[in-house]
Amino acid sequence: MKLYNSATRTKDDFVPNSPDIVKMYTCGPTVYHFAHIGNLRSYIMEDILEKHLRYVGYNVKRVMNITDVGHLTSDADEGEDKMLKGAKRENKSVMDIARFYTDAFFSDCGKLNIKTPDVVEPATNCIDDYIKIITKLMDTGYAYFSGGNVYFDTSRLEKYYIFNDFNADDLDVGVREGVEEDTNKRNKNDFVLWFTKSKFEDQALKWDSPWGVGYPGWHIECSGISMKHLGEDLDIHCGGIDNAFPHHTNEIAQSESYLGHKWCNYWMHVLHLNTNSGKMSKSKGEFLTVALLEEKGYDPLAYRLFCLQSHYRKSLVFSWENLDNAQGSYNKLINRVAALKSTGEAVDENAFNALKEKFVAALDNDLNTSLAVTALYDVLKYNTNDDTKLAAIADFDKVLSLSLIEKADRRREDLKKQAVVAGQFTIVSETGEQDSEVEAKILARQDAKKAKNFAEADRIRDELKAAGIEITDIPHGAKWKRV
Numbered sequence: 006m007k008l009y010n011s012a013t014r015t016k017d018d019f020v021p022n023s024p025d026i027v028k029m030y031t032c033g034p035t036v037y038h039f040a041h042i043g044n045l046r047s048y049i050m051e052d053i054l055e056k057h058l059r060y061v062g063y064n065v066k067r068v069m070n071i072t073d074v075g076h077l078t079s080d081a082d083e084g085e086d087k088m089l090k091g092a093k094r095e096n097k098s099v100m101d102i103a104r105f106y107t108d109a110f111f112s113d114c115g116k117l118n119i120k121t122p123d124v125v126e127p128a129t130n131c132i133d134d135y136i137k138i139i140t141k142l143m144d145t146g147y148a149y150f151s152g153g154n155v156y157f158d159t160s161r162l163e164k165y166y167i168f169n170d171f172n173a174d175d176l177d178v179g180v181r182e183g184v185e186e187d188t189n190k191r192n193k194n195d196f197v198l199w200f201t202k203s204k205f206e207d208q209a210l211k212w213d214s215p216w217g218v219g220y221p222g223w224h225i226e227c228s229g230i231s232m233k234h235l236g237e238d239l240d241i242h243c244g245g246i247d248n249a250f251p252h253h254t255n256e257i258a259q260s261e262s263y264l265g266h267k268w269c270n271y272w273m274h275v276l277h278l279n280t281n282s283g284k285m286s287k288s289k290g291e292f293l294t295v296a297l298l299e300e301k302g303y304d305p306l307a308y309r310l311f312c313l314q315s316h317y318r319k320s321l322v323f324s325w326e327n328l329d330n331a332q333g334s335y336n337k338l339i340n341r342v343a344a345l346k347s348t349g350e351a352v353d354e355n356a357f358n359a360l361k362e363k364f365v366a367a368l369d370n371d372l373n374t375s376l377a378v379t380a381l382y383d384v385l386k387y388n389t390n391d392d393t394k395l396a397a398i399a400d401f402d403k404v405l406s407l408s409l410i411e412k413a414d415r416r417r418e419d420l421k422k423q424a425v426v427a428g429q430f431t432i433v434s435e436t437g438e439q440d441s442e443v444e445a446k447i448l449a450r451q452d453a454k455k456a457k458n459f460a461e462a463d464r465i466r467d468e469l470k471a472a473g474i475e476i477t478d479i480p481h482g483a484k485w486k487r488v
């Protein structure tokens with residue numbers, strides 16, 4: 006498998022440190038508000054990576070943190086504490102806010118068929134792990150105490166910027182709008198490992214430490230949680246592209262200085278979901294949630310399909326029109342799967358393998374999900390029996406996770422129920438498509454026939470024909486298709 010590695014800036018062959026297990030770490034959500042569908046784009050694409058690795062035979066151990074402490078409103082070390090801000094907004098305790106939005110996050114993930122990682126660890130659970138790392142960094146001179154806080158000293162590193170060729174001035178905290186320079190720092194990129202003195206004296210969660218009562222910086226939590234559960238070597242670290250700097254850059258700085266060796270081999274970054282007015286952002290407050298999509302009548306899995314239709318390394322523009330199109334494609338896809346009938350025929354192994362080869366090749370090429378979706382459509386068109394098609398669809402859906410088989414089963418059930426409601430008169434769409442207007446006209450034609458009003462029955466048939474709908478009478482019903 007080839008995976009684009011932000012650290013090498015090339016598509017690299019993926020080779021895990023150990024053949025037995027792929028160790029994967031994901032930056033989890035900051036739980037001071039609902040996740041927006043941009044955040045969830047990142048988690049959908051990371052879910053595809055994990056599932057594809059499993060699909061091609063790897064064992065995967067995936068760990069994710071929950072940022073329930075320490076993430077400040079700016080990506081620098083200043084700004085307001087996001088959890089505290091959420092607690093104030095809702096007049097609740099920080100822990101209540103964390104619990105509520107963690108549950109909401111996993112509920113959204115469930116609706117999008119995003120698998121829960123093997124280990125989910127709230128940052129507040131691992132204070133001792135951070136203290137252990139920071140203590141060693143202090144002992145070895147990588148960290149210093151200044152103005153009540155412990156900072157990482159970036160001047161000790163030979164190479165600090167890993168992922169980009171940013172102009173160092175652009176990254177200067179002091180020149181960013183609305184962010185004051187922290188005069189305790191020796192170097193502009195130094196970052197806080199442990200706060201005892203921050204602007205927020207009312208910071209709710211504090212712990213004792215060798216440097217005084219305080220709380221950890223944001224970056225240290227991911228190094229600490231990763232090492233706690235995955236040890237000293239990591240295969241893949243994922244996150245949205247905004248995490249590359251400073252978060253992941255700082256994670257590498259502190260982890261490798263602590264360990265004394267390379268830490269993580271592959272860095273996977275998902276590009277942003279944007280709206281016409283720019284990046285969808287949680288802190289700006291203007292964001293779309295899964296609940297809102299549902300309220301507007303969209304299936305969350307149509308959003309998943311929307312994400313899969315484009316590559317994770319391209320930014321994606323959200324619009325309602327784009328989502329309408331994805332919902333339409335999703336409905337049609339389910340209808341086409343529902344139109345397949347299992348007759349208990351043997352799976353044609355040659356056809357199955359040919360289809361699968363194309364699917365795997367797409368995902369093996371840096372997770373080309375849009376080609377993988379094309380490979381799924383190829384199954385429907387392929388010249389083979391329906392049992393083979395259903396087997397291939399169920400197989401691909403282990404990775405795509407669009408609930409294709411379950412939804413198609415439900416669609417068939419719905420069609421059957423409709424037939425019963427219509428009084429033993431069965432209306433069958435040859436493609437599985439549902440169209441209540443067409444169905445109503447077919448029923449009206451049937452009523453006319455029953456009333457021996459054959460002129461009216463013929464008129465309805467002609468009307469449907471003019472609209473491109475062909476109907477054929479079958480025992481106790483009629484079938485139809487678009488021509």
Ligand code: AMP
Nearest residue numbers: 034035043044047244245248277278285
């Ligand atoms: P947060 O909860 O803000 O820590 O973000 C959770 C995840 O969503 C991180 O991996 C971010 O990099 C990612 N993320 C944030 N905004 C977007 C966006 N607009 N599109 C895609 N991913 C995003």
Ligand code: ZN
Nearest residue numbers: 032033227252
């Ligand atoms: Zn992280």
